[in-house]
Amino acid sequence: MAVSNLYPQINLSASLGTQALTTSALFGPGSIVWNLAGQLAQPLFNAGLKAGANAAQASLQAAGANYQQTVLQALRNVADALRALDNDAQTLQAQAAADASAQESLKLVAQQYQLGAASYLQLLTAQQQAQQTRIGLIAAQGQRLADSAALYQAMGGGVLNTHGTSPVAPMATAQ
Numbered sequence: 001m002a003v004s005n006l007y008p009q010i011n012l013s014a015s016l017g018t019q020a021l022t023t024s025a026l027f028g029p030g031s032i033v034w035n036l037a038g039q040l041a042q043p044l045f046n047a048g049l050k051a052g053a054n055a056a057q058a059s060l061q062a063a064g065a066n067y068q069q070t071v072l073q074a075l076r077n078v079a080d081a082l083r084a085l086d087n088d089a090q091t092l093q094a095q096a097a098a099d100a101s102a103q104e105s106l107k108l109v110a111q112q113y114q115l116g117a118a119s120y121l122q123l124l125t126a127q128q129q130a131q132q133t134r135i136g137l138i139a140a141q142g143q144r145l146a147d148s149a150a151l152y153q154a155m156g157g158g159v160l161n162t163h164g165t166s167p168v169a170p171m172a173t174a175q
Contacts, residue, residue: 074154081151088144095137102133
């Protein structure tokens, strides 16, 4: 709009009517009058208009740069979330193996305790280790779920509605 103000503006108008000296001749064929008018206006002083056009162009470039930064940040968020999920998968696999090993160790120590080959302290230590590795496994599962939610949000997912499962866009709730 600011650039278009630099150019001449043309306005055209037309009218149709009737004209007569007496009322009886008002609707006669010779009483029809046409009027066609044109107007051409050109700005005389262009300094303010050019500055306005330059400001509009600068504003457009700033908005484009802001949009580009937003897109790049969104892509970074997605890449970070994917890396976190990959790390979570490796951690979860290691924690699952450690948990299976600790559970097997607890089973063996419990059998040894029943046979009298292990002390009660050894049984308690094995139970503690099994519980610690189980806590580590649950923490790894929780981290994976949190990172999955972060990926969902980075991909443009909204906040889940509390009354259902349909996503609500974050910006729509703020307006």
